Amino acid sequence: MANSFWLSEESPSLPVRRIEGRPDVAVIGGGVTGCACALVLAEAGLDVRVHEAREVASGASGRNGGFALWGGAMPYDIARRQLGPERARDLWLLTDRYVDRMESLAGDAFRRVGSLRVAADPEEREEIRAEYETLRADGFEAEWLDELPRPLEGRFHGGMRHPGDGSIHPARWVRRLATRAAEAGAVIRERSRVESLDELDAAHVVIATDGYTQGLVPALDAAIQPTRGQVLATEPLSEVLFPCPVYARHGYDYWQQTPDRRLVIGGRRDKTPDLEHTPVEETTALVQRELDSFVRELLGELPPVAQRWSGIFGTTEDRLPLVGRVPGRDGLWVGAGYSGHGNVMGLACGELVANAILGDPASELELFDPARFL
Ligand SMILES: Cc1cc2nc3c(=O)[nH]c(=O)nc-3n(C[C@H](O)[C@H](O)[C@H](O)COP(=O)(O)OP(=O)(O)OC[C@H]3O[C@@H](n4cnc5c(N)ncnc54)[C@H](O)[C@@H]3O)c2cc1C
Numbered sequence: 001m002a003n004s005f006w007l008s009e010e011s012p013s014l015p016v017r018r019i020e021g022r023p024d025v026a027v028i029g030g031g032v033t034g035c036a037c038a039l040v041l042a043e044a045g046l047d048v049r050v051h052e053a054r055e056v057a058s059g060a061s062g063r064n065g066g067f068a069l070w071g072g073a074m075p076y077d078i079a080r081r082q083l084g085p086e087r088a089r090d091l092w093l094l095t096d097r098y099v100d101r102m103e104s105l106a107g108d109a110f111r112r113v114g115s116l117r118v119a120a121d122p123e124e125r126e127e128i129r130a131e132y133e134t135l136r137a138d139g140f141e142a143e144w145l146d147e148l149p150r151p152l153e154g155r156f157h158g159g160m161r162h163p164g165d166g167s168i169h170p171a172r173w174v175r176r177l178a179t180r181a182a183e184a185g186a187v188i189r190e191r192s193r194v195e196s197l198d199e200l201d202a203a204h205v206v207i208a209t210d211g212y213t214q215g216l217v218p219a220l221d222a223a224i225q226p227t228r229g230q231v232l233a234t235e236p237l238s239e240v241l242f243p244c245p246v247y248a249r250h251g252y253d254y255w256q257q258t259p260d261r262r263l264v265i266g267g268r269r270d271k272t273p274d275l276e277h278t279p280v281e282e283t284t285a286l287v288q289r290e291l292d293s294f295v296r297e298l299l300g301e302l303p304p305v306a307q308r309w310s311g312i313f314g315t316t317e318d319r320l321p322l323v324g325r326v327p328g329r330d331g332l333w334v335g336a337g338y339s340g341h342g343n344v345m346g347l348a349c350g351e352l353v354a355n356a357i358l359g360d361p362a363s364e365l366e367l368f369d370p371a372r373f374l
Pocket residue numbers: 028029030031032033034051052053054055056057058059060061062063064065066067068069192193194195208209210211212213214216228229230231266310311312313314335336338339340341342343344345346
């Protein structure tokens with residue numbers, strides 16, 4: 001269980017808080033969703049206790065590719081077909097607001113550098129073009145690129161730039177969010193695995209465990225499929241080749257460079273899709289070899305690799321998360337199942353759940369209603 005490059009940064013110690021007696025809200029999971037939820041609730045004056053089985057950001061929130069993207073897990077034109085024009089637009093507008101919110105909270109853990117979706121072949125170029133045209137028709141910013149900058153030039157068939165997207169240092173960002181929540185009064189209890197909901201005595205319980213959701217509510221286990229993603233980080237390169245996050249092959253390949261010029265690259269899950277539908281957080285020789293050869297294709301050589309790691313995210317059948325009340329049990333809530341796209345959505349959905357508990361449910365919650373699966 002190797003640690004990610006992001007988690008290797010020293011973690012600040014959290015302010016210590018206590019709650020005497022029964023909290024108003026118990027949150028299970030100390031990733032972006034749980035910490036975002038706790039911050040809003042604590043700021044509203046509620047007693048909140050977050051239970052995290054390992055440490056803050058030790059799940060997908062500290063192990064991901066560091067892309068902070070607008071939108072859902074599917075391209076905009078597909079979302080429009082799947083959800084209808086209004087609901088797709090609302091979803092994109094929600095994430096637009098939440099990239100801004102992330103920027104306002106994250107400090108130097110966030111950089112507004114945009115992102116590039118590039119085409120691995122002519123067919124993908126047509127698909128990206130369709131997304132680009134749909135985005136533009138609905139008034140969203142996007143730029144079409146026939147010519148790509150070096151070293152993408154020649155290897156990829158054009159692409160689209162999203163100027164509104166960003167890059168994050170995900171562990172630093174979520175640890176910062178946890179610190180803010182604790183400063184607002186939340187108790188963050190690390191190394192505190194919840195084995196059963198019965199052990200929690202709180203008016204509300206929020207399940208914020210994304211791909212690590214297992215063993216608490218059988219219906220959630222059935223609706224949220226654990227999916228493994230694998231990543232590697234090189235030692236610093238001599239120059240900046242990728243100033244913003246880049247993804248290709250429908251997100252099966254993704255990479256970016258850190259401010260100290262390391263290449264962080266992940267994906268290739270489609271090479272052994274059955275093996276990657278697993279909650280087991282370990283790397284495999286096959287996918288890591290695939291990542292190595294992809295680095296060679298991009299750079300012409302394989303620089304020294306500093307870290308290799310994996311993380312688990314939760315996938316749902318319609319690639320939308322389950323956010324809101326869990327039917328059949330009073331006071332039980334969930335925010336999980338972002339289908340590999342949870343950095344911005346996790347922040348948004350953690351806050352949506354908190355606001356619903358505070359009596360102010362947003363209209364977007366209808367889109368994510370857990371009842372559609374449970
Ligand atoms: C390799 C990889 C790359 C990714 N790349 C991107 C990307 O570039 N952009 C993007 O938007 N998304 C990406 N994602 C998805 C994104 O990381 C997740 O959707 C997001 O981090 C989910 O956050 P979360 O807080 O909901 O869950 P997590 O961060 O997974 O946190 C859940 C926490 O719950 C804890 N937990 C579980 N069960 C219990 C229990 N019983 N008791 C107590 N605690 C428990 C776990 O220890 C864990 O810390 C990626 C995911 C992976 C794995």
